[in-house]
Amino acid sequence: MFKKPVTGPQKSKLKSSAQRAVRAKFLEQFPLLEPYIDDILPKKSQLELIKLQDHISLYALDNKVLFCQHRDDALIPHLKIVHAYPQCFKRISVDRGAIRFVLAGAQLMCPGLTSPGAWLPPTEEEILEGTVVAVYAEGKENACMVGILKMKTEDIKKINAGAAMELGHYLGDGLWKYVVD
Incomplete structure (x- = not known):
């Protein structure tokens, strides 16, 4: 989603009612x-909406992007929020071989999540399609990507082919490097 640098934004301040709606969502x-x-989104703060090309919206506070959204999809938190509060997000893990592809902006593929070294939650903790998850890399402490699952984790294990995640934000992408003016 953010392979290219973020440019030409259109910024506006959100009304308090819109801020409450975003906070609730x-x-x-x-x-x-x-x-x-x-701590993340104080009630008395002024949230800004930054509209980008391809129907992508960023929500920023004090010149820091908090989360992004494509059209009316789920809100995707910035990796800095995932790093600050890792216990608050569903997580999966890729094997070492997938790390370089993830950090190059490639789609997260099912085999990278099912091979030795990768991790998916057990059946009783299944993560459903459309859920925002933090992606960790084998042997690494912080998440390297956050995005929306295209299929539930049980299907990833069974099918083991194709893309497992859409709309991701990863370390080093345009959003990671973006500075709000």
Whole structure:
């Protein structure tokens, strides 16, 4: 989603009612962030909406991007939020061989999640299609990517072919390097 540098943004300040709606949607998606929401998105703060090409919206506070959204899809938190509150996000892990492809902007493929060294949650903790997940790399402490799963984790294990994730934000991409003016 952010392979190219982010350029030519159109910024606007959100009204307080729109801010409350965004805050509520964010908490609905990530209920484990509730204890930290006032640190991430204080009630009295001024949230900015930055519209980019390809129907991508960024939400920024104090010149820092908090999360992004493509059209009306799920809100995807910036990796810096995932790094600050890792316990609040569903997680999966890729094997060492997939790391360089993920960091080059390639789609996350099922074999990178099912080979030795990768990790998917057990059946009783299945993650459903359309869920935002943090992607960790084998042997690494912080997430290297965050995005939306294209299929549930059980299907990833069974099918083991094709793309497993869409719309990702990864370390070193245009969003990671983006500085709000």
